[in-house]
Amino acid sequence: MRIGFSVPQFGPFADPDRTAGMCAALEDLGCHSLWVGDRLLSPLDPPEGYAGGGRMPVRYGTHLDPLLALAVAATATERVRLGSSTLNALWQPPLVLARALTTLDLISHGRLDVGIGLGWMREEYEAVGVPWQGRGARLEETLDVLDAVWCSDPVVHSGPRWTIPESTVLPKPRQGPRPPVLLGGFTPYALERVGRRADGWLAASMPLPFFHGLWSVAVEAAERAGRDPAALRRVFRVNPEVTPAAAGPAEAHHRGTVRQICDHLRQMCTAGADEVLVDLQLTTESPKEFLDLAAEFLTELAPPTPGEGRP
Structure with missing residues (x-):
């Protein structure tokens, strides 16, 4: 199991100097990866589609740009x-996105994983003037353009939304033929797309029956497309609510003691390429608290010494 953490970029952590220092400290602790999130705004009225129908966490209204935050993390x-x-x-033309991601792959010396999704907040789409309807088809063409820019020379694309004349688009990413692309989503349509054309799934810690049902869709789609399902990566995000006492079993996928949450994550991570992403930005208030809790998760998720079980 690989273990990653969120790049500090929201709320009290939305400070580039603080982000850089904390990313360096997380690497020193021994984690395998660092991940940014993406928010444009936090509506004062409950946004359509938000889990539970309540207000979003206040700190989501304070955020660093995800690609620039990744550049900070890359240099740190x-x-x-x-x-x-x-x-x-x-939220941006795919040719522009491809250029930014190529630059990040070069800045990081080939350490970039491109995790993309559709989002869920209609208000953000309205704010940037991108149609809410037809998101799936727009994502499919976005992936086509990214592949064309990264893998072809010269680059050419003709589609219903974007046209690129035969052109030189250099440099190419350091990773060949392109950086890994992972897709998010929790619907059968999203998992079918993962199996058909992605390198992996940006998943979440969830009850096991729900997880197995969704993953079977990706497996079947990969097999139909002539791809090896075992080659697909899975990254399980958890926004933990850490409690001093154990929570009920139905909540253990996101709430409870560190041991309890990690036990559930271990049940989900059954393949060697599986990864855990622990986002501590809603759980902690200071860099010290963030890093101390990250160290707890790393200790708990680390494999036991051969011949020793967990206490």
Whole structure:
């Protein structure tokens, strides 16, 4: 199991100097990856589609740009993988997005994982003037353009939304033929797309029956497309609500003691390429608290010494 953490970029952590220092400290603790999130705004009225129908956490209204935050993380670290979970890819033209991601792959010396999704907040789409309807088809063409820019020379694309004349678009990413692309989503349509054309799934910690049902859709789609499902990566995000006493079993996928939450994550991570993404930005108030809790999760999720079980 690989273990990653969120790049500090929201609320009290939305300070580039603080972000850089904390990313370096997280790498020193021994994590494998660092991931940014993507928010444009936090509506004062409950946004349509928000879990539970309540107000979003206040600190989501204070945020650093995800790609620039990744650039900060890239220059502050040397070893960890750097990804987005998830980048809302439809808010800018895909050619512009491809250029930015190529630059990030070069800045990080080939450590970039491109995690993209559709988002869920209609208000953000309205604010940037991108149609809410037809998001799936727009994402499909976005992936086509990214592949064309990264993998072809010269580059050419003709589609219903964008046209690129035969052109030189250089440089190419350091990773060949392109950086890994992981897709988010929790619907059958999203998982079918993961199996058909992605390198992996940006998932979440969830009850096991729900997880197995969704993952079977991706497996079947990969097999139909002639792809190996075992080659697909899975990154399980958890925004933990850490409590001093154990929570009920139905909540253990996101709430409870560190041990309890990690036990559930271990049940989900059944393949060697599986990864855990622990987002501590809503759980902690200061860099010290963030890093101390990250160290607890790393200790708990680390494999036991051979011959020793967990206490």
